[in-house]
Amino acid sequence: MTWMDEWKENITTVDDLRRVLPMTEEEYERIREEAERFPMAISRYYASLIDPNDPDDPIRRMAVPSRTGASLEGQLDTSGEHSNTVRTGIQHKYRQTTLVLVATQCAMYCRYCFRRRLVGMAGETVATPEDLVDYLGDHPEITNCLLSGGDALIQSTDSLARWLNALSELPQLDFIRIGSRTPVTFPARINSDPELLELLKRICAKKQLYLITHYNHPREFTEEAVKAVRALQSCGLVIKNQTVLLKGVNDSPEVLGTLLRKVTSYGIVQHYIFQCRPVVGATNYFQVPLLEGSRIVNAANAMQSGLGKCADYTMSHPTGKIRILGEKTPGELVFQYKQAKDPARIGDIFVRKLTEEEAWLPEDPEAF
Numbered sequence: 001m002t003w004m005d006e007w008k009e010n011i012t013t014v015d016d017l018r019r020v021l022p023m024t025e026e027e028y029e030r031i032r033e034e035a036e037r038f039p040m041a042i043s044r045y046y047a048s049l050i051d052p053n054d055p056d057d058p059i060r061r062m063a064v065p066s067r068t069g070a071s072l073e074g075q076l077d078t079s080g081e082h083s084n085t086v087r088t089g090i091q092h093k094y095r096q097t098t099l100v101l102v103a104t105q106c107a108m109y110c111r112y113c114f115r116r117r118l119v120g121m122a123g124e125t126v127a128t129p130e131d132l133v134d135y136l137g138d139h140p141e142i143t144n145c146l147l148s149g150g151d152a153l154i155q156s157t158d159s160l161a162r163w164l165n166a167l168s169e170l171p172q173l174d175f176i177r178i179g180s181r182t183p184v185t186f187p188a189r190i191n192s193d194p195e196l197l198e199l200l201k202r203i204c205a206k207k208q209l210y211l212i213t214h215y216n217h218p219r220e221f222t223e224e225a226v227k228a229v230r231a232l233q234s235c236g237l238v239i240k241n242q243t244v245l246l247k248g249v250n251d252s253p254e255v256l257g258t259l260l261r262k263v264t265s266y267g268i269v270q271h272y273i274f275q276c277r278p279v280v281g282a283t284n285y286f287q288v289p290l291l292e293g294s295r296i297v298n299a300a301n302a303m304q305s306g307l308g309k310c311a312d313y314t315m316s317h318p319t320g321k322i323r324i325l326g327e328k329t330p331g332e333l334v335f336q337y338k339q340a341k342d343p344a345r346i347g348d349i350f351v352r353k354l355t356e357e358e359a360w361l362p363e364d365p366e367a368f
């Protein structure tokens with residue numbers, strides 16, 4: 001079976017789901033309703049990681065539409081992506097970087113996804129390699145591209161090759177990033193496609209590739225997932241991990257600390273621990289308040305060696321990437337702009353008094 005055949009077997013309806021996970025009639029209705037609002041897709045592999053006897057299973061929480069009727073509070077574009085879109089599917093928020101939507105589908109639709117306005121949906125369309133190369137020609141200040149989506153590996157290997165062949169020829173690019181959660185949610189995409197590995201190896205010989213992946217829980221490191229990681233590393237890719245801090249998934253020092261240790265033990269470089277964004281339908285269900293998050297991250301970091309505590313606890317805010325440095329005095333958090341839409345703000349440090357419930361910063365930078 002090819003990976004595409006296997007991917008087409010994804011669980012996409014509540015009736016499919018009921019065959020592998022027990023649920024009450026009430027849950028059935030709630031899941032059906034939520035899956036109509038934002039599509040459901042769970043790979044058979046990822047569904048097999050769920051403990052069917054645990055209604056609070058963290059893997060289930062990430063994959064199965066909310067079983068508690070999540071409120072619709074929140075936004076659909078939490079980082080101001082529409083305002084950064086310069087051409088169809090091409091975003092240019094930070095001077096040196098362009099983010100490109102190359103696919104709208106994923107192996108799984110994570111229930112906290114900040115791009116749920118587009119993943120699995122018709123509407124917002126993807127870029128083309130030709131248009132991107134043309135845009136880059138007009139913008140020599142751009143030195144790297146992030147191929148994102150959706151999941152950049154949920155497209156045919158031929159289609160990915162068109163992107164990578166075009167971009168790897170451009171001297172202005174120092175490296176290319178590929179955003180993909182397939183090593184975690186659908187490792188067969190990598191393990192059963194030797195042509196993909198040949199492509200990645202060939203491109204890595206010309207231009208450094210980074211794969212930005214997204215492990216959230218220690219149980220996601222299965223034998224197959226580790227095999228996929230090893231295969232990618234053997235092609236010359238550097239794999240970096242970004243974790244989203246999620247209520248009911250990894251919001252304890254023990255779970256997060258174990259995850260960070262595992263990430264480092266497989267030679268994956270720590271990148272970010274992201275504050276969950278205030279996304280419609282996920283805000284109340286997944287967001288951990290900032291003060292609590294800072295304490296959890298600090299305690300998890302205390303379990304690590306130097307290499308294991310390199311991830312920045314960060315919020316991807318409309319104004320930029322803001323590091324959450326820690327609590328100065330009780331209730332007072334220190335922040336720093338790591339990246340900013342306004343380059344003058346990069347490096348700025350500010351302090352904000354927060355309540356124990358606040359989980360995001362206001363939209364107005366002047367309010368800082």
Ligand code: SF4
Pocket residue numbers: 105106107108109110113114115119149150151181
């Ligand atoms: S794989 Fe990434 S883009 Fe796709 S649904 Fe999950 S978080 Fe969103």
